[in-house]
Amino acid sequence: MHQLFKRARLLNVAIFSGTLAATATVSLLTPVLSSSVQAALENSPKAILDEAWQIVNREYVDTTFNQTDWLAARQELLGGSYSSQAEAYAALRRVLQRLEDPYTRFMDPSQYEALTNQTTGELSGVGIRLQADEKTGEITVVEPIPNSPASTAGIRVGDRILSIDGATTEGMNLEDASSRIRGDVGTQIVLRLQRPDTESFDLTLTRARIELPNVQSSLKQEQGTRIGYIRLSEFSSHAADQMRRAIENLLTQRVDGFVLDLRGNPGGLLQASVEISRMWLPDGAIVKTVDRNGASEEILADNSALTKLPLVVLVDGNSASSSEILTGALKDNRRAAVVGSQTFGKALVQSVHSLSDGSGLAVTIAHYYTPNGTDISHLGIAPDVRIDLTDSDRQRLSSTPNSLASQADPQYVQAIAVLQSRIAEVRSPGVSRRASATQAPVPQN
Secondary structure, eight states, X not given: OHHHHHHHHHHTOBOSSSOBOOOOOOOTTSOOOOHHHHHHXXXXXXXXXXXXXXXXXXXXXXXXXXXXXXXXXXXXXXXXXXXXXXXXXXXXXXXXXXXXXXXXXXXXXXXXXXXXXXXXXXEEEOOEEEEXXXXXXXXXXXXEOTTSHHHHHTOOTTOEEEEETTEEOTTOOXXXXXXXXXXXXXXXXXXXXXXXXXXXXXXXXEOEEEEOOOEEEEEEEETTEEEEEEEEOOBOTTHHHHHHHHHHHHHHTTOSEEEEEOTTOOOBBHHHHHHHHHHXXXXXXXXXXXETXXXXXXXXXXXXXXXXXXXXXXXXXXXXXXHHXXXXXXXXXTSSEEEESOOOOOOEEEEEXXXXXXXXXXXXXXXXXXXXXXXXXXXXXXXXXXXXXXXXXXXXXXXXXXXXXXXXXXXXXXXXXXHXXXXXXXXXXXXXXXXXXXXXXXXXX
């Protein structure tokens, strides 16, 4: 029973360059408070400080707390005088800094809500992505999310937002505009829009719960080869279902192999990384975790892979956490060739807790290792075929997003070369897989 509980708990955390979610439990090691002290804490900003301290005390992966006297830290927090919740938050952040762990962090209510939206892969709003012009500050629509109120109402890429519920967007920053557009499901919002060569007009939209697309896929024809291209932006709670649909759809189009693009993917839910690994990996280990007591657990593939077709994974320096779990599993088991730049190097698992005032706390609870036992902390995963983008490459790809995964994208071009070698190997038995992954031409940058 203990092992089953432990497994479920680890699979419900997130590992962004960051974090998420397990329910707090009562610790028998927490100092006992008198009833009078408890009553005083309940109506004080110190209640959140003590709540957060107790979670770190019972869960933090380093039981020495980075050689910090953690009991003294509690006395310091509860002995302080705070005129506002903001002062208490600041004190808590200062204490957490002593752990020298950027992933164990406090989030105020708005930050915690943003993280929750990110990891659930959902938001409450009208479904538009926005950008602000660097020179004019004008707020425009980058994309209406498919099947959202915005796309249904006909909002277009490039539409300029002049006002939100009567409040002008002139001088408004992007964060403020986004927060005004989000809101409770079922409530209405009025946007005044401007399109080229047309008069401005008002559009009334009803907010809804929107599933954010974390997976984009397409069939690409590359020199007679049918490539299933899949880009995964985050490991949200919907990512595995979206990935499954993408793989199955591309298989019906009779692709010869796959390119899985994890560049810029910061991570996400551990459960999602495990489920997606199993879609590609028929057997073998996926990841091993080690907790604060030195107890380890190995998570395995379960013979549920959707395809055995050749696979190349694209990574860069911003591929982190869950991205590295998936990449490490596919690389160590020789299921895929890895192309691109060295990955970020985050090998820690966090649990995220909601606190009683709506704020949140992320706490590092475990280390993880790739199937071969490699600790990638601060090192990352080395690609089988390394190709680093130049500054001009990055600027071009950033300014013209349509050039990503095209012949103008050097890392994608290299991935196609490696994939075609692996496809040729499958069609011509006797060629070494290891050779086919490393002998493709590598541009020098």
